[in-house]
Amino acid sequence: MTPTDLRAAFIADLTAVAPDLDPAAIGDNDHMQDDLGLDSMDFLNLVSALHKRFGLPIPEADYPRLATAALAVAYLDQALAE
Amino acid sequence: MSIFTMPSLGADMEEGKLVEWLVKPGDDVKKGDIVAVVETQKGAIEIEIFEAGQIGALLAEPGQTLPVGAPLARLGVADEAEVTDPVAAPEPAIQASRAAALPAPAPAPAAKPVAAAAPGDAVLASPAARARAAELGIALEAVTGSGPGGAVLLSDIENHVSAGPQPAAQPVAEDRPKGKPGLDMTEMRRAIAAAMSRSKREIPHYYLMHEIDLQSAHDRLTALNADRTPDRRLLMGAFLLHATVKSLAKVPELNGRYDVEPYAPSGQVHCGMAVAMRGGGLIAPAILEAQSKDPDEIMAAMRDLVARTRSGRLRNSEITRGTITISALGENGVDALIGVIYPPQVALVGFGAPRVRPMVHDGTIQPRLAVTVSLAADHRVSDGRRGALFLTEIDRLLQEPAIP
Numbered sequence: 001m002t003p004t005d006l007r008a009a010f011i012a013d014l015t016a017v018a019p020d021l022d023p024a025a026i027g028d029n030d031h032m033q034d035d036l037g038l039d040s041m042d043f044l045n046l047v048s049a050l051h052k053r054f055g056l057p058i059p060e061a062d063y064p065r066l067a068t069a070a071l072a073v074a075y076l077d078q079a080l081a082e
Numbered sequence: 083m084s085i086f087t088m089p090s091l092g093a094d095m096e097e098g099k100l101v102e103w104l105v106k107p108g109d110d111v112k113k114g115d116i117v118a119v120v121e122t123q124k125g126a127i128e129i130e131i132f133e134a135g136q137i138g139a140l141l142a143e144p145g146q147t148l149p150v151g152a153p154l155a156r157l158g159v160a161d162e163a164e165v166t167d168p169v170a171a172p173e174p175a176i177q178a179s180r181a182a183a184l185p186a187p188a189p190a191p192a193a194k195p196v197a198a199a200a201p202g203d204a205v206l207a208s209p210a211a212r213a214r215a216a217e218l219g220i221a222l223e224a225v226t227g228s229g230p231g232g233a234v235l236l237s238d239i240e241n242h243v244s245a246g247p248q249p250a251a252q253p254v255a256e257d258r259p260k261g262k263p264g265l266d267m268t269e270m271r272r273a274i275a276a277a278m279s280r281s282k283r284e285i286p287h288y289y290l291m292h293e294i295d296l297q298s299a300h301d302r303l304t305a306l307n308a309d310r311t312p313d314r315r316l317l318m319g320a321f322l323l324h325a326t327v328k329s330l331a332k333v334p335e336l337n338g339r340y341d342v343e344p345y346a347p348s349g350q351v352h353c354g355m356a357v358a359m360r361g362g363g364l365i366a367p368a369i370l371e372a373q374s375k376d377p378d379e380i381m382a383a384m385r386d387l388v389a390r391t392r393s394g395r396l397r398n399s400e401i402t403r404g405t406i407t408i409s410a411l412g413e414n415g416v417d418a419l420i421g422v423i424y425p426p427q428v429a430l431v432g433f434g435a436p437r438v439r440p441m442v443h444d445g446t447i448q449p450r451l452a453v454t455v456s457l458a459a460d461h462r463v464s465d466g467r468r469g470a471l472f473l474t475e476i477d478r479l480l481q482e483p484a485i486p
Contacts (some may be wrong), residue, residue: 019393020360037360039412040317041388048312060307060315 013049028070101405123273135159240266270363286461292473320381329475336429337403354404418454428460
């Protein structure tokens, strides 16, 4: 998957757990909790959706690496390559 | 035969808009079945029926805004022949729109000529008014009572008749700002204002706070989640809610609804959970019968409720039967939350954001994850001493290695 595909998939899962977010308005560096207002339940649902889509374990220790769309794309790209 | 009416989904609710029927005449329903969707200040709510029977005539059409108590449908109670009412049956439009999707209603059992007196047993009314209403075929639920406790008097029946058909469908403004679909933010703000003003006006609150060392619970949670896929992981919030619900067994008077005198605690814990909406406002739907759930089941119920609060539909039992409310600020909030009780409940438990703080542990100062829990409770039904016992019990349970 290209970084563009990864970003599209990440945004799709994000807006599925937070349907009130406008996909077009989410910036690469918007912080999931601080800027987009996700709570811990929303964030866990996002991680669950990414786990389901990519089959990655995504341990809790890696959560900070999903804090923004830009970080998440880099993380997913690396994790899928391993 | 009884009448299924527009339910009250909160003390502040005056009317609701019928969005959709999920049943049709002839359908058999059992207690707890979802029969309709009503749009309220809290968004679209699935309405459950609290009586078993067979749906008779539908008395309201989707799109109508109706006051609380207005008749929505006739319900033939089990083992009673259905009574078809020749007068009130605004059905053709509904039938036509649903005919394509649904099989034709089963033919009604032979209608017995019955005096239309049966409905309305639940309505306060004078005997004369009851007799006159039966004579005229008027549902007492539809009449505004002017007697003691809202009882319907004979004069109310006469006024009802002379007033002619009630303006049941009041068009509502559709151009108000909207958050999520089906949720009117102005209305939600108004509902919160009404409930919180009533709480501060009527409930003599007292407040207690206690700092809890969460480090061992956090360590257990981390170990537990390490072996689980994300969809099966628990949040600290599930631990906190579980411990709070369990602690109510020790101080049961904090759990209940003070809506009749004398106050009686509830045997079951329907634990409300404040869910903040990103556009502003909040809803506190309840996890029903939470006292019998383990942390995994609590977590599953929390996931389901949050998802349905955000994007789906809550059920009326979930927003009207709560016996206590928990409000937690999550991971990125401030240290403490001192709440306002959601009437007619008698207690609200607030958790601040867990944060690593310097704490004395085993005789030395250590960085430990800690959370401040607060209790806002109704002084009419409990005292500080009992409230303190409750908060220390939550603390004790969170230190227990057996949980989960």
